[in-house]
Amino acid sequence: MKKGILSFASLAFLGALMSAQEIKFEEYDLPNGLHVILHQDNSSPLVTTSVYYSVGSKDEAKGRTGFAHFFEHLLFEGTKNIKRGDWSKIVSSNGGGNNATTDNDRTYYYEDFPSNNEQLGLWMEAERMRHAVISQIGVDTQREVVKEEKRLRFDNRPYGNLFTAITQTMFPASQYGWTPIGSMDDLNSAKLEEFQDFYKKFYIPNNAVLVVAGDIKPAQTKKWINDYFSTIPKGASITRNFTEDSPITQEKSVTFTDPNIQLPMYLYSYRTPGNTTRDSKIMDLVSSYLSGGKSSVLYKKLVDQDKKALQVSAESLAFEKAGVFACIAIPMGKTPEGELRSAIDNEIKKLQTDLISDEDLQKLQNKFENQFVNQNSNIHSRAESLATYYALTGNTNLINKEIDIYRGITKEDIRNAAKKYLNPNQRIIINYVPEKK
CATH class of the missing domain: 3.30.830.10 (Metalloenzyme, LuxS/M16 peptidase-like)
Structure with a gap:
């Protein structure tokens, strides 16, 4: 009986895999180093525009932890052409949703829009990459937001600092030794210029992957990408100094x-x-x-x-x-x-x-x-x-x-x-x- 059940389950999973079509995509590089991936799926009138930046908590320095996660918040503050506080209003008023996530290795931003607002999503992500405003009022505001997040998700939650215990214990030497939320003392002591320098170093086209997926017309999408992203200057090459942890040889x-x-x-x-x-x-x-x-x-x-x-x-x-x-x-x-x-x-x-x-x-x-x-x-x-x-x-x-x-x-x-x-x-x-x- 068990063999029969297992065979039936295997056939069900095989059927699911066979029905899952190969995901087709097109990719290319802009002269400034931005890697672009297009995935066309016209089955529903939706488009996701996302940008993956290769910057996470492992790219921070001891004494200045929490920067990558902090920017997940800070880069919704506004840009040269998007007034402070208007980012989410623009997205929601055009039928979309947006968010960002940070982990130890990357920061990821996205907008989900009805396909008739694809151009808007591209323009907004280009604004984030080219024209983000890193101001003292934005830094001060988001410090308080991050402090509250740390209190709710970590300090006042049962087992909330378990991940912190794991990273500190298992990675005593490397940049994996702290969590993305970082240290509030580090964020408090950092000066505005340090946040501005972090943006200039990591938020550059040659450290990013742009994906546009969904109900798109590739020729038109490429034109918009060229219009909005191709003139963003290439940034300086990033030197990443990762410290390896010594092997554990004794319990x-x-x-x-x-x-x-x-x-x-x-x-x-x-x-x-x-x-x-x-x-x-x-x-x-x-x-x-x-x-x-x-x-x-x-x-x-x-x-x-x-x-x-x-x-x-x-x-x-x-x-x-x-x-x-x-x-x-x-x-x-x-x-x-x-x-x-x-x-x-x-x-x-x-x-x-x-x-x-x-x-x-x-x-x-x-x-x-x-x-x-x-x-x-x-x-x-x-x-x-x-x-x-x-x-x-x-x-x-x-x-x-x-x-x-x-x-x-x-x-x-x-x-x-x-x-x-x-x-x-x-x-x-x-x-x-x-x-x-």
Whole structure:
């Protein structure tokens, strides 16, 4: 019966993949270095205009953290031709939506418009790149916005500074050692000229990818792009001084306290390769095998059977140049940390010793094939994927081919990766515990 169910599921996923057409695109470079990607899909009257800037928290300097995320806010303040406070008003009054996101490696801005306002989206992003106003009033205003965001999302939220604990612990030397929100002290002490210099350094066409996706007419789109972007001056070449962290060769334990929690959380954290590597994708499968749902081995063992954990997961998080794999557990009752660690280590040891079953491998591949199809199921997500694949790898067609990497992962690959990266002498135990009253 199980084989029959699995075969039916496999056929369903295969059908979904076959029905997902190849994503076609056109790409070229402007003389100023701006990389342009066009994706035409006239199935609905919508257009996404987005710009990916290769600047994230890893491009900051110690003592001046939080700049990349700060600009995610600051560059909605206004431009030479868009009055302060009018950016979102213009977008919403023309039937659109807009936002931006920042992570450790990039900052991404977008507008979603009805296709009859495609030109407006292009003009606005060109304004952001060419004419953003970096003023003292804008800096002061957005400092307060970011402070409030930090209070709400991090300082006053249960387990809110968990990611901070991970980055500080796992990347003590490199620029991945702080989170994109950064330090409020750093932002407070920075002068206006430093923000202006950051804009001039990173917000340049030769550090950006422009994507226009949706209901477009490519010839007209190219003309608008040429009109608005081609005359923006090319910026100076960017020197990126990334510091590599030394390998972890001996297990150690660190403790962080959180006043907003009542239950401790324990993390068994290992350093892994960056997200452009094949091994990073193998670790994605390892993560899913260990804790992908209630049928996963860690959940069944620690939560269902032994009742030792209230919650357990294995998370694979990869940045451009490095990654983290963490097994995370919240104990049930007064279960000692050592018992959780022993149980998790036993499951990892099995993974390092025995091959997973054919059925389990097929389930994992089905899951990732389904995710691959879903993540590119609409215009907005396709635009972001196109920009990301080009910026990180130089291979935009991975939007069609990355799934082949996951399909090619074998049971031996999973066992070998667990052996290579998940050993006790390669980890740091993070005790994230309630602050004593």
